Amino acid sequence: MNLVNTIPLSSLFVLSLASILHAAGGKLTVTVSDEVTGQPTIARLEIFRGQPGEKLMPMRKVVASSVSPSATSPNSVGVVIDRSLELSFPDGIYSFRLTRGPEYRVIRGNFELERESFDDHHVVLPRMIEMIEDGWVSGDACVLPSPNSLPLRMASEDLHVAAVIGRQEAKPIPGRDRREEIEHSPTWIRDDVVYDQGLLYYGLSETNELVKTEELVKTEGPAETEGLVKMEGLASSRLANLPRQSERVRVAIENPFAWPLPVWIASERIDGIFLLGDWLQPDRKRISVEEGRNPEEPRTKDPAELGRFATQIYFKLLEAGIRLVPLAGSGNQGKATCVGYNRLYVNNEDTTYTYQASEENGLATRMETAESWWDAAWKGKSVVTNGPMLKPRLEGQVPGHVFSARSGDAVRLQPELQLSTRDPVDYLDVVCNNQIHYSARLDEFAKAGGIIPPLELTESSWVVYRVVTLYEDHYRAALSAPWFIEFDGKPRKTSQAAKYFRDWLSEYEAILMKLPPQELAKHVPYIRSARAFWDARISDSDGNE
Structure with missing residues (x-):
C-alpha cells in the first residue's frame, strides 16, 4: 500500500x-x-x-x-x-x-x-507513482478533435493512448520544428471513431457499409469541434445491422444515461460502457443530464450524484448478466476537459510479452502495440479513474479474469490492491454481486495492514473494487473492471436487475409515444425486440435478488 x-x-x-x-x-x-x-x-x-x-x-x-x-x-x-x-x-x-x-x-x-x-x-x-512500470498503461477512450497538438497535450498529462472522434490537422507547435518528435513513449492515437447519438463505434471508417453518406454530418463552426463526424438517422437501426461478435468494429455506450440504453443493450452488439465521461469535468459542476435518465427522486443536488448513478447503472447491468467492459474518457461534450482527466488504465498481463526497458525513458511495459492495448481493454483488464491510482488483483489476477468452479465447491479468493492518491479518500470497498463485501476508511485500511478479508463464494458472482474520494465538485473515484466467478459455466443473472431495465424501457416508450405516428413507427421494431429481450432475461434469471 x-x-x-x-x-x-x-x-x-x-x-x-x-x-x-x-x-x-x-x-x-x-x-x-x-x-x-x-x-x-x-x-x-x-x-x-x-x-x-x-x-x-x-x-x-x-x-x-x-x-x-x-x-x-x-x-x-x-x-x-x-x-x-x-x-x-x-x-x-x-x-x-x-x-x-x-x-x-x-x-x-x-x-x-x-x-x-x-x-x-x-x-x-515530483512523480507520485509510475503505473506503467507494473504494466498499467493509460488511455482516453473519447477525445474531441482539436487544432492543437494532441501528442503534446497527451505528454502534458502523461497519457499514452487516445481515441479521437474524427480527424483534424493540428497546427504547428511553437518553438518546435515540424520534424521534431515529442518524447513521450508510447503515444498511440486512433481516429477511426464515429459518434452516434450516445454511441461510439471504434474501427468504423467512413467507407464502411454501415455508414450511409447521407447520414454523415461533419460539424462546422468552433475550431475545437470542427471536423467532428456525427451520424443522423436512427441509431438503433444502425446498431441492429452490425454483425454480432464483430471484432473489427467495437461499440461503446458513451452516454450511460441515454433513454435508448435498454434498446441498445438488447441488440447484443454493445462491448463497453463509459463510467467516467463528460458529466465529470475538472472546472465545473454538473447535477443533471439533458438527454437521458436522471437519478430517481428525491434528488440531493450533490455534484457527485451523477457519477454514483453511472456506477449504479453498471452494477445493475452486471447483476442482469450483461458483461460490458468499463471505459473512461473526455467525452463527446468534453471540450473544456483536459485530455485524460477521465482515463482508463489497461494491463495486458497474460500475453507472452515481458518487461522491456525503453532506451528513451527507462520505463517498462508489456504493451508493444496499440492493438495489444485495445485488445486488453475490450477484455476488461482495466481500471477507470479520474484521480486515485489503483493497482488491483484478486487471487493474483488482474480484472477481467474468469474463475471457474463446480456446484458444491466453495471458492476462496483473496483481494489485493495498491493505492496512491492525491485527494483525501472517503472510502474504499470491495463490491460483490452489488453488495458491499468490505468497506473501510483509509486509516482503517492502513491499520489493518492493507489486508482485506477473503471472499468465500458458492454461486456465480462478480467482484469490483471501488475507491471514492472526498473531492467536493464531482464524483472523483477509481473503479476496477469486474472479475467473474462462474459455477458450472453459468454467469450470474437476477430478475430484479432485468426488471430495472424493463422499467427503464417502459419510460422510454412513454416518451416515444409523444412522437408523430410516422416517426414513432421507425422505433416500434426495436422497442418490441427489446421488450422480448428483457422479458426473457427476467424468465431466465437465477432467482437471486
Whole structure:
C-alpha cells in the first residue's frame, strides 16, 4: 500500500516561489523538469488572478492575449508548458496550479508581479507513482478533435493512448520544428471513431457499409469541434445491422444515461460502457443530464450524484448478466476537459510479452502495440479513474479474469490492491454481486495492514473494487473492471436487475409515444425486440435478488 499526500511539498514550493517572485512582476519564464529523471518535461499550468481564499479568475480570462494561441487548448484547462513557457501579466497577485496528470503531485502556490520586471523560474515536478512500470498503461477512450497538438497535450498529462472522434490537422507547435518528435513513449492515437447519438463505434471508417453518406454530418463552426463526424438517422437501426461478435468494429455506450440504453443493450452488439465521461469535468459542476435518465427522486443536488448513478447503472447491468467492459474518457461534450482527466488504465498481463526497458525513458511495459492495448481493454483488464491510482488483483489476477468452479465447491479468493492518491479518500470497498463485501476508511485500511478479508463464494458472482474520494465538485473515484466467478459455466443473472431495465424501457416508450405516428413507427421494431429481450432475461434469471 502506498499512501501519499501533496501538502508538504506544495507548502515548500509556495515558500520558495514567493521568496523569489515577490515584487518580481511583468514577465515570467517557467521551465519544468521531472524530479526522477532530471530531464525537461511537458506539463500543464493553471494560473488564477487572486490569492487563496478569494474568488479566483482563470488565467485564460486574464492573459490569454499574451500567450501563443497554440499553447492553449480549447479541450484543456490551463496552458501546456512545452519544457518552458514565457508569460506576461498585468500587475497583481496570482495563484497557480502545476501538474502532469494524476501520477504526479500537484504543485500549488501564489506570487506577485509588478511592472516591467522579468524572472525565470525552474520547477521540479515530483512523480507520485509510475503505473506503467507494473504494466498499467493509460488511455482516453473519447477525445474531441482539436487544432492543437494532441501528442503534446497527451505528454502534458502523461497519457499514452487516445481515441479521437474524427480527424483534424493540428497546427504547428511553437518553438518546435515540424520534424521534431515529442518524447513521450508510447503515444498511440486512433481516429477511426464515429459518434452516434450516445454511441461510439471504434474501427468504423467512413467507407464502411454501415455508414450511409447521407447520414454523415461533419460539424462546422468552433475550431475545437470542427471536423467532428456525427451520424443522423436512427441509431438503433444502425446498431441492429452490425454483425454480432464483430471484432473489427467495437461499440461503446458513451452516454450511460441515454433513454435508448435498454434498446441498445438488447441488440447484443454493445462491448463497453463509459463510467467516467463528460458529466465529470475538472472546472465545473454538473447535477443533471439533458438527454437521458436522471437519478430517481428525491434528488440531493450533490455534484457527485451523477457519477454514483453511472456506477449504479453498471452494477445493475452486471447483476442482469450483461458483461460490458468499463471505459473512461473526455467525452463527446468534453471540450473544456483536459485530455485524460477521465482515463482508463489497461494491463495486458497474460500475453507472452515481458518487461522491456525503453532506451528513451527507462520505463517498462508489456504493451508493444496499440492493438495489444485495445485488445486488453475490450477484455476488461482495466481500471477507470479520474484521480486515485489503483493497482488491483484478486487471487493474483488482474480484472477481467474468469474463475471457474463446480456446484458444491466453495471458492476462496483473496483481494489485493495498491493505492496512491492525491485527494483525501472517503472510502474504499470491495463490491460483490452489488453488495458491499468490505468497506473501510483509509486509516482503517492502513491499520489493518492493507489486508482485506477473503471472499468465500458458492454461486456465480462478480467482484469490483471501488475507491471514492472526498473531492467536493464531482464524483472523483477509481473503479476496477469486474472479475467473474462462474459455477458450472453459468454467469450470474437476477430478475430484479432485468426488471430495472424493463422499467427503464417502459419510460422510454412513454416518451416515444409523444412522437408523430410516422416517426414513432421507425422505433416500434426495436422497442418490441427489446421488450422480448428483457422479458426473457427476467424468465431466465437465477432467482437471486
